Amino acid sequence: MTPIANLNIVPFVSVDHMMKLILKIGVEPFLLELGAYIEEDFLRWEQFDKTARVAAHSIDGVIELMPASDDALYAFKYVNGHPKNTRAGRQTVTAFGLLADVSTGYPILLSEMTILTALRTAATSAVAAKYLAPRHAQSMALIGNGAQSEFQAMAFKAMLGVNRLRLYDTDPSATKKCAANLRPFGFEITACASVAEAVQGVQIVTTATADKQNATILSDNLVGAGMHINAIGGDCPGKTELHRDILLRSDIFVEYPPQTRIEGEIQQLSSDHPVQELWQVIAGRAPGRKTVGQITLFDSVGFAVEDFSALRYVRDKVLQTPFFERLDMLADPDDPRDLFGMVLRAA
Amino acid sequence: MTPIANLNIVPFVSVDHMMKLILKIGVEPFLLELGAYIEEDFLRWEQFDKTARVAAHSIDGVIELMPASDDALYAFKYVNGHPKNTRAGRQTVTAFGLLADVSTGYPILLSEMTILTALRTAATSAVAAKYLAPRHAQSMALIGNGAQSEFQAMAFKAMLGVNRLRLYDTDPSATKKCAANLRPFGFEITACASVAEAVQGVQIVTTATADKQNATILSDNLVGAGMHINAIGGDCPGKTELHRDILLRSDIFVEYPPQTRIEGEIQQLSSDHPVQELWQVIAGRAPGRKTVGQITLFDSVGFAVEDFSALRYVRDKVLQTPFFERLDMLADPDDPRDLFGMVLRAA
DSSP: OOOOOOTTEEEEEOHHHHHHHHHHHOHHHHHHHHHHHHHHHHHTGGGSEEOOOEEEEOSSOEEEEEEEEOSSEEEEEEEEEOGGGGGGTOOSOOEEEEEEETTTOOEEEEEEOHHHHHHHHHHHHHHHHHHHSOTTOOEEEEEOOSTTHHHHHHHHHHHHOOOEEEEEOSSHHHHHHHHHHHGGGTOEEEEOSSHHHHTTTOSEEEEOOOOSSEEEEEOGGGOOTTOEEEEOSOOBTTBEEEOHHHHHHSEEEESOHHHHHHHSGGGGSOTTOOOEEHHHHHTTSSOSOOOSSOOEEEEOOOOHHHHHHHHHHHHHHHTTSSOOEEEEOSOOOSSTTOHHHHHHHTO | OOOOOOTTEEEEEOHHHHHHHHHHHOHHHHHHHHHHHHHHHHHTGGGSEEOOOEEEEOSSOEEEEEEEEOSSEEEEEEEEEOGGGGGGTOOSOOEEEEEEETTTOOEEEEEEOHHHHHHHHHHHHHHHHHHHSOTTOOEEEEEOOSTTHHHHHHHHHHHHOOOEEEEEOSSHHHHHHHHHHHGGGTOEEEEOSSHHHHTTTOSEEEEOOOOSSEEEEEOGGGOOTTOEEEEOSOOBTTBEEEOHHHHHHSEEEESOHHHHHHHSGGGGSOTTOOOEEHHHHHTTSSOSOOOSSOOEEEEOOOOHHHHHHHHHHHHHHHTTSSOOEEEEOSOOOSSTTOHHHHHHHTO
């Protein structure tokens, strides 16, 4: 790691630099390595200072701060969710994040996180599936072919070897875009005309739709014994994708129960419905998939520790590359008590 | 205001640019105008979404996020407090902040806030003193001559016409530095050998020391009738500056009671001790100074709305100047659903 000599400087990874970093490492190795960082941090889950998101709600959307820290590093992500943004050519979700040194409080990395969040969400899904999906699963239905879909496909390919995809979206042009983006990576891809067609014969179903309401993307009759469901799109209050009956037949795995009870698919269930924390499965303290016929459900809403892992990974990789800028972000007077004199002397 | 054309770009004000902006506007006009923004926001206090700081404590210090928003703008500040930092040539407190558009969730300004926080703290103190200090006060004791001291002096000069300063610090070199920095601005300055000497004959006493403990910087016998006390340094749990008896003789004014009860001088009092919210005084809903002999105390801990005001002011000023950079911080694909394709096409 290249040390940053000047105390006032914070390395910054722009959107352009993030794309260059991903392409230099390669999408699949990036997802694999990021998944390893996420697993490492889930393994030591109890060491983290965890808190539910700090949200500011407005008529048009929400702005959230997501902090997480251990005794060495502190991270937070700023993320918004504004469904109407796409009408004006903006992203529904944008994000950036910061990593800081707990011992000094000094920021040590500022990074775009719109792209990085898409990668960490996909990597987390694939990590969960390693423990929960049927062994040697190779086929996945992707319901919802928007901004998250290709990242999911690539993560499941890199980590589990999934190579057969069945795509469905209410908008066929989204499916076309998703298929075109993924074809160069060697998937066998089938574009489907319905959810029912998409889930035929698959071992894994990923739902990643953007409807901001309680929708039934997946109905109970479409879920066969032994399936693993990776539910990504139910991620805020009032927004779910699965029929409640599916939840009642599934073993449910979540990131951080206090947050998932409010934001995830399980907001449809009573607040004491049993769920399993994913970190305990990864740490070997609880079983993942137990039987061939079991239906497993990863009810993913995204948690701050995953962003912590992602920023930690990017910092370890990016400082060896030219893909960052040096931001003059921290005042650094010669005498810490002489902030005012520093301003005057700038004249 | 110069519009920022590209959706992916966030204007960034570095430390260097902040200093240039302050010098271009002038320290006193900057403090006056900033004070006006703060008053404007205190006047409409009830419109803000307010929350206590979100703090991550560690052995060496604390890292805090301070969000505040109204229905148009969202702001947050990242700030650390690490007393041991100065031993390694670092600042005890560093900060940066962000302003965002509530209707889209898009960030619209990123700024250094180490210097800006010093300015907003001083401006807030002077705004409070306009309502609480004796009329036509011209003399002030400055107890603690560290990084905040000169900013306080300049704000009281700009807003109230204070022109006689009596300085004291346990470290005479700090007093020397403070006096040297302030002399060009036309103050009559007396360096004092004790707190008792410093408070002789003054109408205002500002305490801004850095001791991280319950200290008695100011004892009860030194506080005469009619004084206004501007207490800045008691700003976290276990850190106070005033003898409890002073509090019992004073009318106490605070920013946001839920935070001040934990962090301010009033942590020494019972949780139902009467305090007056400053915004109500500014809004004319409660009296400020009522009598000549009354002792008034502004128990300041710093609140997120002040940072909101400061970021709002800087944004209004800086976009007309060359003193900002354009950060490529937000992913902006041609098709919002095609984030993955944007990454691939960057090759």
